[in-house]
Amino acid sequence: MTSTNVTKEAEDSGPSGYAAARLRLLTEGTRSGPPRRTALADLTDDWLTGLFTAGADGARGVSLVAVGGYGRAELSPRSDLDLLLLHDGSDPRAVAALADRLWYPVWDLGLALDHSVRTPAEARRTAGEDLKVHLGLLDARHLAGDLGLTTSLRTAVLADWRNQAPKRLPALQELCAERAERQGELQYLLEPDLKEARGGLRDATALRAVAASWLADAPREGLAEARRRLLDVRDALHLTTGRATDRLALQEQDQVAAELGLLDADTLLRQVYEAARVIAYAGDVTWREVGRVLRSRAVRPRLRGLLGGGKPAAERSPLAEGVVEQDGEVVLARTARPERDPVLPLRAAAAAAQAGLPLSPHAVRRMATTARPLSTPWPAEAREQLVTLLGSGRPTVQVWEALEAEGLVTGLLPDWDRVRCRPQRNAVHLWTVDRHLIETAVRASEFTRRVHRPDLLLVAALLHDIGKGWPGDHSVAGEIIARDVAARIGFDHHDVTVIAALVRHHLLLVETATRRDLDDPATLRAVAEAVGSQGTLELLHALTEADALATGPAAWSSWRASLVADLVKRVSAVLNGADPAGPEQAAPTAHQERLALEAVATGAPVLSLRAQPEPPAETHGEPLDEPEPLGVELLIAVPDQPGVLAAVAGVLAVHRLTVRTAELRALDLPAGVDGSVLLLDWRVAAEYGSLPQAARLRADLVRALDGSLDIAGRLAERDAAYPRRRGVVAPPPRVTVAPAASRHATVIEVRAQDAPGLLFRIGRALEDAGVQVRSAHASTLGANAVDAFYVTDPQGTPLPGEEATAVARKLEEMLRG
Template structure:
């Protein structure tokens, strides 16, 4: 059925015919995107015009006007109808009857309606008071009635907008900034709002309004296509959900991707991010130009320019060879010759970032169109300019984005294409892969005073996740890519090897520090063997911190920083020639002995809570002493079920476990048995810590079986159900080979949840193994825990037994 036939069906059948034609149009598989939006708008135009004419309004003095998105002819399946009933005020009674004949059929069909009834004078006055109303009227489109009335309003509204641009555009800019602060950046969000977030449809509409002011215009290349792609995604979202929503929630992304013919949700997000990046960059350029024009208008001509022969002389301050500052931007000098100077793009970018200036749109486009490619390997100056750009700190971001917008980054680093706009589906990450790499370089720039080779640190920061665009372990793939890129950039072979090591092992320190026993010589020796030298260790330490800080607040803390620093200190000693010693059984402290004696005397658990802090100097990345959690000491006569009982009680009191060590202390001579000593680090999820007496009382009940921990945790989960979303991946349990000579290390990766450690402890107890220590690490919604387990005789498990325990534990967690 053609759009004309659909329109005729709607006209012939009234509201019911419109509803049927609308449904047929939305379910046509062959029609989507702009054609469907235009056809839906045309269908709705004809239906509303029919309602208007049936109301006897053909006489003049009134008109029906579409505004906002409907005015632009962009009707998504669940878009509301923005309508203005415009009149000359001559017949109030007839106007009220006409309004009823228009609005009620719309409501009867369940369509959302945003309507108003105004004279042209009232419409202009309201627009003057409300910026959003004014923006909607800029897209006013005549539907029915007195066409001259609509035309006169459009002319007046546009004239008002242009005459008031000096005041209205700063107001619009502030509105966009406030919305961005509230909704975030569309190009980085896992569940973005396609309309409200920065780089979304509202920003695209704002750029149209700026162009309508004749004061400035947005870069047009790719802007219309980016806007179309976001509208297409919104159409598919409306069809998938059946709701008028702009929020691209996780649980709908696969269905929306299928509706658009995309491979999967990642392909969908990448397309959304690319569109948002185009709109965001266009906005940055446009608002800079608006500011420049308004500043120029506010200064008297004799103060802002000198006249010489009728020509305006603009002040241009040199920044680097071929690069000058003009009007608050870095631009190319008149003598610059990109076609003869292949280093100029990097030199201009480095100069702009060092000066804290944006790189002008004209300069970037001219460089993109005319600059010669760099030879392989790069000349030394090109390598130095890249390092200078990366070391400029926060200004690097806007300059790098300008280079990316015009394709210069992928021309310099072809491997960048695979990580560009690539989403990261771990909630710990704030950024896409490419932006995370730049943010890591920004963070690394603040740590260059700590290392002997700042250039290697900065380039490693840029490349450490470059392998995420390839299948398999991104660190392994990244090592290969880093070798190739570093050689192409012109680093010496020894430096290439260091960069490859840094990329390959950029997660080594934090994963080892938080998941392994640092007192175990095998742990320290394995890290030393992987790193190879003290200088590489120094660089890896700084890269680890920069990477974590650039990931997000959940990825770095004073606790993690202190563990990494402790590991680095131990590894540095080994690399300097000291051999790690087998840990001897540490003598109990006076407090531990006191608790053990009291537990033996009372026959029940005894515990103590004590807050621990770490000075800023020993906790990198912090501004002052910060808590490392709370030390929880528990002594209890050795018996079965202690680990799950303690873990369960802590979970019911909303305490998060960070580390857990367990050891046995023999009882005094002549007394059989032992006391189990637990030295744990815990932190309150929120609120204050529970009283030690309450913890002890619940622990006593958990050990004697009168407290059903599993039931209590289930009740809490039922009372606070989790938000519906994509099902998490199943848990994975493995035996870490050769991780320790003293115990078997079993590593658990699972969705973090209250009581997870309780379930793990219960499963390990059922497997008949003893837990010597536990190292708990949580990254966003993912728990990565390591358990050092032994046989009764304190020896590692045989290979077959270890594999069986891992299988049983994984089955228990899946169940």
């Protein structure tokens, strides 16, 4: 059915006809995107015009006006209808009756309506008092009635906007900044608000308003396409959910992707991020231009008075060869020739970052279209300028974004295209892959004074996750790419090898420190062999911290910092020739030994719950902001017996205590003391409310160990009472055996979605498998539990390969079930 026929059906059948025609239009598979939005607006226009004509009965001095999104004809399936009934004030009673004949049919169909009834003077006065109203009126579109009334209002509102621009635009910028602070950046959010987040549809509308002021204009390249893409996604979101929502929730992304004909949810998010990045960058450039124009307007009258008239020329200060600063931006010198100077883009970018100034978009566009490509390998100056750019700290981010906006980054580093705007479906990560790489370089720039080769650190930071654009282990893929990139950049063979090793092993230190027994000589030997030299270890330590800090708050803490520092110290000793086969465990503290002796004397568990966290550890002289690790310290000494891990984990789950970190190990007792004690050093936090009393925890632990407390039953009852959130699908758990991780035990690694009772279930499954837990190292990273268990057979020896694989398989099956 054509749009003309749909409109005719709506006119002939009244509200019911409009509803049927609207439904048919929204379910047509052949029409989507701008054509459907236009058709929906036309259909609605005709219906409302019919209602107006029937209700007005020839009245003069009144018109129906679409404003806001409807005024722009951007009607998504569940969009509000923004309407203004404009009148000249001559017959208020007739206008009120007409309003009822318009609004009630809209409400009867269940459509959302944002309406107002005003005279032109009232509309202008309200716009002057409310910035959002003024923005809506900028898109006013005549629907029915007195065209002259609508036209005069549009003309007046636009004139008011241009006359008041010096006051209105700063207020609009502040409004955009407040919204960004509240909603976050669309280009990095896993569940973004397509309208309200920074780089979303509201920002695109704000750029239209700036252009309407004639004070400044946004970069046009790609802006219309970015806006169209976000509108298309919102249309699909409305259709798949049946709701008027702008939030792209995780559980709805696959359906939205399918509605748009995209491969998967990641492809969808990447397109959303790319669109948001275009709008956000255009906003940065536009607001900078607005500020420049307003400053020049404020200064110009004073200069004219001093200089006797004339327009003052902007001063140009040299920053580097071919690069100058002008009016708060970095631009090209008049003598610069990008077509003859292939290093110029990197030189300009480095100069801008060093000066803390933005790159002029005009300069970037000129270099992108005229600059010659760099030779392979790069000349030394190009490599030095890249290192300078990466080492400039926080200003690097805006400069890199300017280079990316015009395609210069992928021209310099073709492998960058695979990670550009790539989402990371992990709540721990704040950024997309590409922004995380830049954030890591920014963090690494803070550590350049503590390493001997800061250039290698910065380039490794830029490349450490470059393999995430390829299938398989991103560290393995990244090593290959980093080797190629480093050679292309111009590093020699030795430096290329170091950069490749840093990328390959960038997770080695933190994973080993948090998931391995550092008292096991095999652990230290394995790390020393992988690292190879003191210089690489020094760089890897700095890269580890920079990477974690750039990931997000959950990825780094004083606890992790101290574990990594301890590992680095031990591995350094091994690299210097020390024998790693020293004492198998650190001596217990006085507090731990007191608890252990009491447990031996009483034959029962003894625990200590310290409500105050320890002071934050220092990381290379700089204390971390938060008291870490999260939670409070729980120390438990238990006479060695089967089922301790499951019992303790189960009791904590029953008491609604979340396990942040967990360490379990056998404790050596002083000479002359008989018995064996297990020490559990855990960090826990209450899910809500206050912590339980230590006496209650101990009493329940005693009952759990003697079998009189049915932990499994208690947890099952609670799970039944609180079902899982619908629509959330976690990745499946994975259980693996770490090869050659220890000479004394078999190491089983568990990665799973964190949940109440998870550690209890794992402990009980290991007990059912007939293995002994020699030590455990559990940690929670965001929504993920990453745990390692050192297990042996009942005789205390590592499990044979097939038996270890069978235990891991059974454990994984249990977790999947």
